[in-house]
Amino acid sequence: xxxxxxxxxxxxxxxxxxxxxxxxxxxxxxxxxxxxxxxxxxxxxxxxxxxxxxxxxxxxxxxxxxxxxxxxxxxxxxxxxxxxxxxxxxxxxxxxxxxxxxxxxxxxxxxxxxxxxxxxxxxxxxxxxxxxxxxxxxxxxxxxxxxxxxxxxxxxxxxxxxxxxxxxxxxxxxxxxxxxxxxxxxxxxxxxxxxxxxxxxxxxxxxxxxxxxxxxxxxxxxxxxxxxxxxxxxxxxxxxxxxxxxxxxxxxxxxxxxxxxxxxxxxxxxxxxxxxxxxxxxxxxxxxxxxxxxxxxxxxxxxxxxxxxxxxxxxxxxxxxxxxxxxxxxxxxxxxxxxxxxxxxxxxxxxxxxxxxxxxxxxxxxxxxxxxxxxxxxxxxxxxxxxxxxxxxxxxxxxxxxxxxxxxxxxxxxxxxxxxxxxxxxxxxxxxxxxxxxxxxxxxxxxxxxxxxxxxxxxxxxxxxxxxxxxxxxxxxxxxxxxxxxxxxxxxxxxxxx
Numbered sequence: 001x002x003x004x005x006x007x008x009x010x011x012x013x014x015x016x017x018x019x020x021x022x023x024x025x026x027x028x029x030x031x032x033x034x035x036x037x038x039x040x041x042x043x044x045x046x047x048x049x050x051x052x053x054x055x056x057x058x059x060x061x062x063x064x065x066x067x068x069x070x071x072x073x074x075x076x077x078x079x080x081x082x083x084x085x086x087x088x089x090x091x092x093x094x095x096x097x098x099x100x101x102x103x104x105x106x107x108x109x110x111x112x113x114x115x116x117x118x119x120x121x122x123x124x125x126x127x128x129x130x131x132x133x134x135x136x137x138x139x140x141x142x143x144x145x146x147x148x149x150x151x152x153x154x155x156x157x158x159x160x161x162x163x164x165x166x167x168x169x170x171x172x173x174x175x176x177x178x179x180x181x182x183x184x185x186x187x188x189x190x191x192x193x194x195x196x197x198x199x200x201x202x203x204x205x206x207x208x209x210x211x212x213x214x215x216x217x218x219x220x221x222x223x224x225x226x227x228x229x230x231x232x233x234x235x236x237x238x239x240x241x242x243x244x245x246x247x248x249x250x251x252x253x254x255x256x257x258x259x260x261x262x263x264x265x266x267x268x269x270x271x272x273x274x275x276x277x278x279x280x281x282x283x284x285x286x287x288x289x290x291x292x293x294x295x296x297x298x299x300x301x302x303x304x305x306x307x308x309x310x311x312x313x314x315x316x317x318x319x320x321x322x323x324x325x326x327x328x329x330x331x332x333x334x335x336x337x338x339x340x341x342x343x344x345x346x347x348x349x350x351x352x353x354x355x356x357x358x359x360x361x362x363x364x365x366x367x368x369x370x371x372x373x374x375x376x377x378x379x380x381x382x383x384x385x386x387x388x389x390x391x392x393x394x395x396x397x398x399x400x401x402x403x404x405x406x407x408x409x410x411x412x413x414x415x416x417x418x419x420x421x422x423x424x425x426x427x428x429x430x431x432x433x434x435x436x437x438x439x440x441x442x443x444x445x446x447x448x449x450x451x452x453x454x455x456x457x458x459x460x461x462x463x464x465x466x467x468x469x470x471x472x473x474x475x476x477x478x479x480x481x482x483x484x485x486x487x488x489x490x491x492x493x494x495x496x497x498x
Contacts, residue, residue, distance in 0.1 A: 021140060025140075029153060031091065032129070036161060037163050037164030038121065039161070043164075043168065044165055044316055044317050045168050045180040045259075053114060055111045060428070064118075065425050068420045069119070069223060069417075070122025072415075073215075073222050076410055076414060077212075078128075080210055080211075080269070087134045087135050087201065091132060092192045092196070095191070102117070102181045103185050105178075105489075106182035139199075141228050162321055165320045165321065167317075170314055172315045218258045218269070222255070224250045224423075225422065230252060270407075280395070281482060282483040283483065289471050291352070293475075296423045319370060322378045322382070326383050327386045342393070342487035342490070343390075343483060346391045347483060348479060351384065351475055354380075354381050354475075361377050398489050425498070432460070432461040
């Protein structure tokens with residue numbers, strides 16, 4: 001994740017680099033790791049948190065979407081804040097705010113308190129993440145050293161999810177789900193204290209006006225859209241309910257107002273020129289749709305492992321590791337293939353594999369073997385998605401000048417987070433509706449048997465995975481229709497997407 005870092009003077013001159021820059025890299029990397037793993041660590045803990053706080057199936061998605069919505073919705077503004085207020089200052093404030101929000105979530109007495117804490121975490125992460133990447137850019141000014149530093153940063157971003165799965169499983173199983181949030185507190189505080197002497201301040205100069213109305217319109221519109229999906233999941237409301245239609249209608253109005261407003265002001269939060277190029281716009285759309293399917297897949301597989309197969313939280317985390325390993329291994333192959341074959345063939349092959357992997361999950365049942373059903377799906381899907389992430393990260397920067405490189409990369413990450421938010425909310429709604437309909441159709445005069453309840457969950461998972469596959473299919477159609485960049489068009493440095 002990044003922000004616009006043009007017109008920035010390096011903290012150290014090229015002939016006098018900071019002797020502590022590699023230690024500073026360690027500090028920045030720890031902060032990035034904390035932001036990345038916070039999504040996966042909570043995924044593993046979610047079934048325990050739902051049971052402990054009495055969260056309904058319709059509302060449980062807020063534990064994920066409150067974070068990703070605030071993160072994605074405020075990421076562009078967070079990048080501007082880091083640039084204008086000072087990157088070191090934003091980095092430290094983001095760390096301390098993240099620690100405070102994590103502490104609130106760790107002691108949450110009810111679902112509302114937990115949802116609010118997760119939203120607050122996302123808001124501070126939206127300041128912290130772009131500040132971290134900007135600091136990396138200005139700390140390492142020599143090209144070879146910068147490449148190494150970005151390699152470390154990318155490895156942390158790629159491996160953070162896997163670490164979160166294991167740490168989340170260990171903490172939930174042997175301590176409490178609350179420690180999945182509380183563990184951030186000492187880490188964030190220690191990292192902030194270490195940053196004070198090790199990280200140098202830098203900021204952008206010139207026009208430093210913030211687009212606050214744009215941020216409010218975008219975030220309010222997205223929250224309204226997710227809330228509309230949540231209302232639709234309630235049995236007594238549904239898609240035709242008054243509150244559902246009201247929130248969905250408000251979302252359309254707010255997001256339309258955001259687009260109109262951004263196209264008319266001088267310093268927009270999201271310049272429309274970034275979106276209107278077919279390759280860049282296609283890349284963002286691919287990331288939006290892939291994020292929608294991917295985040296939801298993690299949610300429903302977590303519940304399948306723990307609620308249906310009876311896995312412990314730790315075993316659930318381990319069961320996800322092949323997916324993370326597949327991403328990491330195939331990403332290296334994709335990076336080698338990209339300059340040889342270009343982005344389009346990789347995208348098409350990768351998305352076809354991802355769709356096949358998602359539909360493979362339609363074969364799971366209450367007593368199917370992990371090795372024969374889930375594992376092959378994870379391997380195929382992860383390999384395919386790595387072939388998507390690498391080229392799409394590069395085509396997101398096709399034709400972008402230096403002035404817009406930061407914002408183009410930030411929009412890519414925003415697309416993924418927003419896609420995850422909307423996909424999780426939408427597919428959770430479809431899941432809840434499918435479970436309710438199945439129970440209604442199969443209930444007997446004596447009530448609902450345990451067998452029917454178990455079968456209803458499987459039916460709900462199948463519905464969610466089917467529509468997750470359809471979202472990935474939408475990504476494939478978008479890649480075919482919009483992305484036509486050749487191998488010589490692709491920038492040598494792709495966007496940082498995590």
